[in-house]
Amino acid sequence: MRDDLTYSEAIREAIDYCMSQDESVFAIGEGVPDPKAIFGTTLGLRDKHGAERVLDMPLSENGMTGVCIGSALSGMRPILMHQRADFALLSIDQIINNAAKWHYMFNGEANTPIVIRMMVGRGWGQGPQHSNSPQALFAHIPGLKVIMPTNPHDAKGMLISAIEDDGPVICIEHRWTHHLKGNVPEEPYREPLDKARIAREGKDVTIAAFSYMTIEAISLAEAFKKQGLSIEVIDMRSASPIDHETVIQSVRKTGHLLILDTSWKTCGISAELSARVTEKAFKYLKKPPLRIALPDIPTPTSSSLAEDFYPTADVIGREILKILSVEISDDWERVFQELRGSGPFDVPYLEFKGPF
Amino acid sequence: MLSSKNDLINHFRSMLRIRRVEEVLAERYPEGEMRCPMHLCIGQEAIAVGVCSALNDFDVVFSNHRAHGHYLAKGGNLDRMIAEIYCRATGCCGGRGGSMHLIDLDVGFKGSTPIVGGTIPLAVGAALAAKIKGLSQVVVAFFGDGAFEEGVVHESLNFAALKDLPLIFVCENNGYSVYSNLEERQPKRLISPIPEAHGWEVYSGDGNDVQAVADISHEAVSRTYKGKGPQFLEFETYRWLEHCGPNDDDHLGYRSAQELSTWKEKCPILRTQKHLLDERIISKSELVSIQDSIEREIQKAFEFAQSSPAPAPETLFHFSNLEETKCVTT
Numbered sequence: 143m144r145d146d147l148t149y150s151e152a153i154r155e156a157i158d159y160c161m162s163q164d165e166s167v168f169a170i171g172e173g174v175p176d177p178k179a180i181f182g183t184t185l186g187l188r189d190k191h192g193a194e195r196v197l198d199m200p201l202s203e204n205g206m207t208g209v210c211i212g213s214a215l216s217g218m219r220p221i222l223m224h225q226r227a228d229f230a231l232l233s234i235d236q237i238i239n240n241a242a243k244w245h246y247m248f249n250g251e252a253n254t255p256i257v258i259r260m261m262v263g264r265g266w267g268q269g270p271q272h273s274n275s276p277q278a279l280f281a282h283i284p285g286l287k288v289i290m291p292t293n294p295h296d297a298k299g300m301l302i303s304a305i306e307d308d309g310p311v312i313c314i315e316h317r318w319t320h321h322l323k324g325n326v327p328e329e330p331y332r333e334p335l336d337k338a339r340i341a342r343e344g345k346d347v348t349i350a351a352f353s354y355m356t357i358e359a360i361s362l363a364e365a366f367k368k369q370g371l372s373i374e375v376i377d378m379r380s381a382s383p384i385d386h387e388t389v390i391q392s393v394r395k396t397g398h399l400l401i402l403d404t405s406w407k408t409c410g411i412s413a414e415l416s417a418r419v420t421e422k423a424f425k426y427l428k429k430p431p432l433r434i435a436l437p438d439i440p441t442p443t444s445s446s447l448a449e450d451f452y453p454t455a456d457v458i459g460r461e462i463l464k465i466l467s468v469e470i471s472d473d474w475e476r477v478f479q480e481l482r483g484s485g486p487f488d489v490p491y492l493e494f495k496g497p498f
Numbered sequence: 499m500l501s502s503k504n505d506l507i508n509h510f511r512s513m514l515r516i517r518r519v520e521e522v523l524a525e526r527y528p529e530g531e532m533r534c535p536m537h538l539c540i541g542q543e544a545i546a547v548g549v550c551s552a553l554n555d556f557d558v559v560f561s562n563h564r565a566h567g568h569y570l571a572k573g574g575n576l577d578r579m580i581a582e583i584y585c586r587a588t589g590c591c592g593g594r595g596g597s598m599h600l601i602d603l604d605v606g607f608k609g610s611t612p613i614v615g616g617t618i619p620l621a622v623g624a625a626l627a628a629k630i631k632g633l634s635q636v637v638v639a640f641f642g643d644g645a646f647e648e649g650v651v652h653e654s655l656n657f658a659a660l661k662d663l664p665l666i667f668v669c670e671n672n673g674y675s676v677y678s679n680l681e682e683r684q685p686k687r688l689i690s691p692i693p694e695a696h697g698w699e700v701y702s703g704d705g706n707d708v709q710a711v712a713d714i715s716h717e718a719v720s721r722t723y724k725g726k727g728p729q730f731l732e733f734e735t736y737r738w739l740e741h742c743g744p745n746d747d748d749h750l751g752y753r754s755a756q757e758l759s760t761w762k763e764k765c766p767i768l769r770t771q772k773h774l775l776d777e778r779i780i781s782k783s784e785l786v787s788i789q790d791s792i793e794r795e796i797q798k799a800f801e802f803a804q805s806s807p808a809p810a811p812e813t814l815f816h817f818s819n820l821e822e823t824k825c826v827t828t
Contacts, residue, residue, distance in 0.1 A: 168630065194630055200660065205619045205653025212623020215608060216558070218630065236650075239613045240620065248601045248609060249592035250817040285819060309819065383819065 171223035207233035242285030269443035281382035299333030344374035355402035524744035534596030544766035548711025565610035615648030644675035705733030736761035
């Protein structure tokens with residue numbers, strides 16, 4: 143077991159493995175074979191698998207999504223990638239009207255096995271159009287699976303499952319997870335596309351988090367543990383299908399649910415999860431579920447505004463104490479101060495120099 | 499290219515079959531059993547027949563909302579098409595698609611959908627797959643003049659030329675998108691110089707002359723097999739009936755009676771029939787026998803469709819993620 147592989151390297155291993163196993167798999171996207179290689183996730187793939195299966199692409203997101211779907215209808219397994227999810231919005235027509243519906247509307251006559259990777263930007267002034275996190279938008283569409291792996295282990299295992307899946311899978315990767323290191327077995331393995339994972343066990347409060355918010359939740363849970371409070375952190379891993387059962391099992395134990403999302407609150411995936419848990423497990427809840435998500439405005443560019451736009455572990459921590467009716471003592475203030483750190487807040491870690 | 503007399507008879511038969519299928523569809527549509535939107539191609543049959551006469555079963559076709567002619571000309575199963583229009587379980591989409599969604603993979607008819615331009619990049623993708631796999635195969639996308647206004651078409655023209663794909667685009671220019679004349683939608687310039695500027699080989703012709711369409715198409719297919727890259731064919735033609743539905747829509751006044759009658763005089767079927775009889779390629783009795791065999795086949799297809807069951811309610815979730823994940827109830 144290697145414990146020092148980054149998320150980006152894990153993604154690269156998954157693509158490399160699938161391309162080696164199956165000649166119908168190909169990788170395509172703006173910048174796939176360039177020196178930066180989609181944040182390192184496609185590094186060296188062209189040398190190994192050839193230019194015919196590792197393709198750059200014209201800036202034609204909708205058309206090229208259609209091209210990938212058409213190739214899938216002819217037996218290929220394309221992996222299409224966008225360095226920002228915002229660009230994938232240009233291809234909504236092909237994703238919704240064709241990829242998502244084809245199998246059903248043609249009575250199972252054909253499949254559309256396509257993986258569309260898209261990255262969520264944050265920090266260094268990504269601003270309104272480089273920071274979109276569209277999990278709820280895609281999860282709304284029947285026929286699409288939407289995954290959001292948070293750590294390197296899941297990135298490799300879930301991407302292999304996604305590439306091998308016979309239907310379309312949207313893979314949303316947060317830019318602030320690509321540098322994270324973790325345990326990644328060298329041999330191939332598969333993680334399910336529809337199961338949440340308990341990231342930290344606990345008994346006082348359940349946090350169900352999507353993507354990068356899991357990282358915030360884990361650091362918070364560790365700080366709270368020292369204070370004698372036990373937080374259960376669930377990494378949701380998928381937005382569709384959404385694994386509400388795992389959350390319900392946790393809520394049976396804790397009685398409290400806090401949902402953390404990387405996107406807007408209104409009609410967000412946090413609303414869907416909250417509704418499902420409330421509908422099915424109302425009796426286990428001691429208080430209404432609480433949602434912490436982005437405020438319903440575009441992402442501001444200036445870090446002095448973005449600082450309050452993105453909820454951080456200390457902000458989340460204060461909400462948890464409210465849920466548990468714990469008074470905020472000086473001791474707790476020191477915990478929050480430590481959780482917050484001193485900034486700057488527009489980078490995933492202090493030494494980070496990009497690419498963003 | 500000189501075609502044999504047999505080819506011309508086959509073209510005629512194929513066009514007449516499409517025409518009669520659609521005339522019967524139009525006759526019976528008011529009965530209210532075909533409960534889906536229906537776009538008839540009456541008047542435009544020669545393009546579908548001429549183009550598909552140049553293709554083999556393993557060649558691939560994508561189509562649009564006005565797909566009956568393309569499907570039948572490619573060899574699609576008639577019974578299953580009529581059953582689909584009746585939304586029955588025996589239809590080519592099991593009743594999940596209707597008239598606007600036809601598929602018959604046995605003959606390379608990969609699918610038709612009604613989002614204008616929606617299947618065009620799919621055809622490019624199928625051609626890319628053929629190229630990566632080293633298959634000797636031509637892919638055809640049928641679309642109208644309206645689709646030429648869609649962004650994906652221009653994205654597709656660019657990429658197909660870049661990769662030199664074995665692809666044929668067939669633009670059926672009937673001059674109208676629903677009720678909107680081409681002049682309301684596109685500047686005064688031709689369509690064909692645009693694909694040409696992208697590096698496509700471009701050919702145009704009379705879309706109501708089946709032999710001309712067939713000749714151009716055969717040459718286009720052979721050029722793709724010779725590795726000459728994508729070919730763009732533009733044919734002028736005319737839609738006789740309303741955009742959607744079984745009726746004429748002359749009373750709306752969006753096009754002149756004279757325009758319509760001029761085009762009806764150029765009927766691709768009567769024109770070919772006259773040629774076949776005048777040149778004594780077929781006799782009157784042979785014509786009657788062609789007509790009779792088509793009528794019998796159509797009658798059987800409608801009987802098949804109308805006697806077929808509707809899709810069973812318990813199949814609602816088939817072919818969906820819900821079926822796989824068993825999380826139907828909330």
